Amino acid sequence: MAFTQSNIEEFRSCLADFSKPFQKSFMRQAYMDAAKPLIQEARATTISKRVKQSIGAKYYEDGSPEGYLFVGARISKVWQGYLARWEEEGTKERVQKKTGRRTGKITASWFFNLAVNKTQGQIFDSLYNSVTGSLVKTINKWDKKKLV
Numbered sequence: 001m002a003f004t005q006s007n008i009e010e011f012r013s014c015l016a017d018f019s020k021p022f023q024k025s026f027m028r029q030a031y032m033d034a035a036k037p038l039i040q041e042a043r044a045t046t047i048s049k050r051v052k053q054s055i056g057a058k059y060y061e062d063g064s065p066e067g068y069l070f071v072g073a074r075i076s077k078v079w080q081g082y083l084a085r086w087e088e089e090g091t092k093e094r095v096q097k098k099t100g101r102r103t104g105k106i107t108a109s110w111f112f113n114l115a116v117n118k119t120q121g122q123i124f125d126s127l128y129n130s131v132t133g134s135l136v137k138t139i140n141k142w143d144k145k146k147l148v
């Protein structure tokens with residue numbers, strides 16, 4: 001089964017019946033389950049160990065019941081953000097200003113674009129199963145807490 005506009009409206013109305021913390025927990029779980037193939041593929045295709053460690057996902061709330069998920073290189077450390085961009089887009093030959101030493105160039109690997117292209121169909125095909133599986137997991141978790 002695929003999501004259509006009518007399904008999304010029905011989904012939003014069902015989601016509105018639950019508390020905000022439950023909605024957040026549920027959507028975060030669904031998005032993370034759907035994004036796992038993309039994260040795994042991006043980590044597998046990257047060259048740098050530091051970039052590989054920084055690739056992940058973060059759920060954000062934007063006022064709508066669904067929110068959104070950001071997948072990419074986390075910028076918790078200064079070097080992680082720009083290093084991923086360098087590896088994706090590549091750089092030209094660089095020379096240090098003070099010493100004149102050549103530091104080489106980074107050849108573009110397009111690791112993230114390749115991962116997106118390879119897993120995009122898989123993600124959208126598995127989205128319905130991710131959402132329904134997430135609902136079951138979240139209900140079981142919240143039942144243990146007795147908060148639903």
